[in-house]
Amino acid sequence: MNSEIATTLDTRSGRIFVKGMNTDHPRVWTQAREATINPYVAPLAPRLLWRINDGTWDLLGFEHLDGRPADYHPHSDDLPLVAEAIITLSGVRAPVDPELKHIEQRLADYIDNPDDADLLRGETLLHTDWHPDNVLIVDHAARVVDWAWPTHGAAWIDAACWVVWLISAGHSPADAEQWAAYRRP
Incomplete structure (x- = not known):
């Protein structure tokens, strides 16, 4: 998790997920980045919902999601949901930032070869950390959290990042690559 504090608040108007860092933390800048890209990655x-920086703490308050971590094991019903989220995200253009x-x-x-960097270039907004957590x-859909490291790149990269987690969950490399190549029926 990319924060020093992560908690759920029960408020009069509902639950709010709060994550934050002390303003002297070396990675506190990730808070601003996550706040900046949030409108681009909805839904x-x-x-x-809000951002508070009081000079000591930088806090982000998000809509609380009542869900569970995705199951990446072979034959999981979550796999097509995650694949759909990756497909949707592959169509999101990264903001000019x-x-x-x-x-x-x-x-x-x-x-190794600087010319190889051309294969990675693109204007898609990437998440890159497809850890199941x-x-x-949530409600038969995959929702993606922890956007501290959004990145510009080629649309295929998030699917490739997911392959590593699929293999870790028990998929063969060939099966993981098939899921990464998933297309809507």
């Missing part, structure tokens, strides 16, 4: 992500990194910057240490199943 996949919980709606940002100088603070938003490009995937070729994030992966620069893994690129970052995908909640």
Whole structure:
């Protein structure tokens, strides 16, 4: 989790999920990034209700999602729901934001030939961290949380990032790649 505090508040107007960091935390800037991209990732992500920065804490208050982490095991009913979320996200254009990194910057240490970076470039808004805890199943739909590291890149990258988690959950590499290539029926 990308926060020092993560809790649910029960308020008169309903439940709110709050995450935050002390303003002297070296990664407090991720709070602003997550707030900035929130309108672009609706309705996949919980709606940002408010942001408070009092000089000591930077807090984000989100719509509370009553769901459970996605199950990535073979034959799980969650797999098509997650695949649908990835397909939907692949159509979201990244906002123009100088603070938003490009995937070729994030992966620069893994690129031997600079020309290979062209394969990663794109203007799609990427999540890149498809850990099952970052995908909640709510009302028969996959909702994506923890947007601290949104990135510009090619539309296929989130599906490729999901492959690693599918293999970790027991899929063969070939089966995981089939799910990554999933298309709507």
